[in-house]
Amino acid sequence: MLIFLLQIISATYLSIISEDSKLASIQIIQPKSGNTKRLVYRLGTEDDQCIISVNGEPLFTYKINEHEFEILTGFSTSDGVKIIDPENKFYFRDLQQPMLFVLDDFEIPLDGWSDTRVSQCQTIQNYFLGGPCYFSNNTVSKTFVGLPTHEYITISFNFHFIDQWQGEIGQLKVDKLIVWQDTYNWCDKVMPWLCYKQGINSCGGEAPDQIGQAIRLTLYHINSFVNLEFSTTLGKKDACQASWGIDNVAIYVY
Ligand SMILES: [Ca+2]
Numbered sequence: 001m002l003i004f005l006l007q008i009i010s011a012t013y014l015s016i017i018s019e020d021s022k023l024a025s026i027q028i029i030q031p032k033s034g035n036t037k038r039l040v041y042r043l044g045t046e047d048d049q050c051i052i053s054v055n056g057e058p059l060f061t062y063k064i065n066e067h068e069f070e071i072l073t074g075f076s077t078s079d080g081v082k083i084i085d086p087e088n089k090f091y092f093r094d095l096q097q098p099m100l101f102v103l104d105d106f107e108i109p110l111d112g113w114s115d116t117r118v119s120q121c122q123t124i125q126n127y128f129l130g131g132p133c134y135f136s137n138n139t140v141s142k143t144f145v146g147l148p149t150h151e152y153i154t155i156s157f158n159f160h161f162i163d164q165w166q167g168e169i170g171q172l173k174v175d176k177l178i179v180w181q182d183t184y185n186w187c188d189k190v191m192p193w194l195c196y197k198q199g200i201n202s203c204g205g206e207a208p209d210q211i212g213q214a215i216r217l218t219l220y221h222i223n224s225f226v227n228l229e230f231s232t233t234l235g236k237k238d239a240c241q242a243s244w245g246i247d248n249v250a251i252y253v254y
C-alpha cells in the first residue's frame with residue numbers, strides 16, 4: 001500500500017499557488033520520462049478570463065457568463081465544449097442543447113420492444129429491428145421511462161422500406177398520436193422488369209428497396225415517459241413480399 005502511494009506522489013505534484021493578490025491557480029507538475037523535464041499545467045483566472053496553460057504558455061483561454069462558454073483562444077471550433085447548469089442541461093452560446101437519452105441500434109439483445117426479431121441486410125454486421133419475412137402489417141412499440149425534466153423531445157431513426165411496397169404507409173405514433181408517415185412504391189412503371197433493372201436491391205427479395213431513410217422529429221413533450229409505436233398499412237401482404245425495419249432509434253431531450 002505504501003509503495004502505491006509513493007508512486008502516485010512521484011508521478012504528479014498538485015499545489016495551489018498565489019503569485020500575487022489577484023491571481024490564484026492550481027498547478028500540476030508532471031515529470032516527463034527520466035525526470036529531466038517537467039510539464040507544468042496551470043488552471044487559473046486573470047482579467048475575468050480562465051486560462052489553462054502548459055509551461056507558462058496559454059493552451060486554452062475561456063470566459064464563462066451565465067450560460068455561455070466562450071472560447072477566447074486555443075480552439076478553432078468549440079463544438080466539443082459545452083457547459084452544464086445545475087439541472088444538467090447543456091448550453092452552447094446561450095442555447096440549450098439536446099441531450100441524448102437513449103440510442104437503440106439493435107446490435108445487442110433487445111430490452112422493452114414488443115417484438116424483438118432482428119435482421120441484417122447484405123450480410124453486413126448491422127442488425128435492425130424487423131426485416132424480410134418478419135415485419136409486414138406489424139405494430140412494434142416500446143415505452144421509454146425515466147426521461148429527465150425537459151420541454152422538447154427529438155426522436156430520430158432509420159426506416160427501411162423493403163421489397164414490394166405499392167404506396168402503403170409506414171408511420172410512427174408518439175404517445176398514440178401520429179407524428180410521422182411516409183410511403184414507398186417499389187415500381188411505378190408499366191413493365192416491372194425495368195424496375196428490377198434500374199432499381200437497387202439491397203435487402204430481402206429481388207425487388208428494389210428504400211433503405212435507411214433518416215427521420216428526425218422534434219415535439220413538445222414534458223412527460224417522464226414516452227411511447228413509440230411503429231406500424232404500416234401493408235395489410236395482408238406477406239412479410240416475405242413486402243417488409244420493413246427500423247434502426248438507430250434515438251431520443252434526445254431538452
Ligand atoms: Ca443497427
Ligand SMILES: [Ca+2]
Pocket residue numbers: 162163201202203204205206207208209
Ligand atoms: Ca429487395
